[in-house]
Amino acid sequence: MISAFQPKIILSVYFCKIIIEQKSELNMKTIVLLMFVIIIASCASQQKLESITEIITTTPEQINSKLEFEFTPGKAHNHPSIAIWIEDLEGNYIETLYVTQYFAKGVFGHGEIEQGKWKNESGNVRRPATLPFWSHKRNIKAADGLYAPSPETAVPDVLTGATPKAGFTLKTGSKATDNMFRILVEVNQPWDSNDFWTNDKFPDDFNYKTSLQPALVYAVTVSPNDTGMLYYLNPIGHSHYSGKTGELFTDISTITTAREIFSKIAVTVK
Known part of the structure; x- marks a missing residue:
């Protein structure tokens, strides 16, 4: 996988090449210094972007x-898709706290004309492999039989937000009244392959190929009475690779880069 800052470095090297070609009279020390300054500036720009933390608020x-x-x-x-929700200790769904907007509405920036063909305007897109564990827990079936939200079964606006560009803080709350309840997060990025989840693993399954590595599910059990307590969510399994079921698969030994989408997910009871 190409990291976010690699294109900037490549572009920087390209500009350095131009400098070398057009300024042949420059000595080698000057050229090396220019290359160093340009690359450092590019990396600093990326680090600045990653240091920006968006604040998102949802209102259950x-x-x-x-x-x-x-x-x-x-x-x-x-730019991963994310769903956050609450369950009781028996695994019964209580409520959704946040879902990234494109998936929550079933309408993406580029609509799909047919499988694998896109149009240059927003439109309906069906992606059951994106967040299938949450979708099945929510248990609202669209007219096409899928549990992924459609425009007709969309998540309310007050529980959605644009896909965060980097790190973010979510301010929200829960109606749960139990002494303990579970918080779950499902995360997925499209076309996220590795040596196990390859593009040709299920060659006839279009939905699988929109995801490759399946969605990763994190969880933690919290007490609403522990005001100020910081809890860390850890991976507990992955979803079905094409979203056909709401199963959770606890063996995550084949999941690699998908575990590096977020380095930390934490929640504080306020």
Whole structure:
């Protein structure tokens, strides 16, 4: 996978090549210094972007416990889809706290004319492999039989937000009244292959090929009474590779770069 700053370095080297070709009278020390300055400036620009933390606020219908999430991007972060929700200790779905907007609405920046063919305007896109564990937990089926949100079964605006470019803080809350409840997060990036989850692993499964490495699920059990307590979410499994079921697969030994989308996911009870 190409990291976010590599294109900038490549571009910097290209400009250095131009300098060398057009300024042949420059001595080698000057050229090396110019290359160093340009590359450092490019890296600094990327680091500045990654240091920016967006603040997102969602407003569930009822809040009994305030929650604040901190998502720290990892080296494989590249505009992932995210869902955050609450369950009781028996695994029963209670409510959704946040879903990235494109998936939450079923409408993406480039609509799909047919499988693999796109148009240069927004439109409906069906991606059941994106966040299937959350989709099945939510248990709202669209007219086409899929649990992924469609424009008709979209997540309410107050629970969605644009896909964060890097790290972000989510301020929200839950209606859960139990002494303990579970917080779950599902994360996925499209076309995220590795040596195990290859493009030709399931050659006839189009939905699989939109995801490759399946969505990764994180969880933690919290007490609403622990005001000020910081909890860290850890991976507990991955979703079905093409979203056909709501199963959770606890063996994540084949998941590699998908585990590096976020280096840390934490939540504080406020």
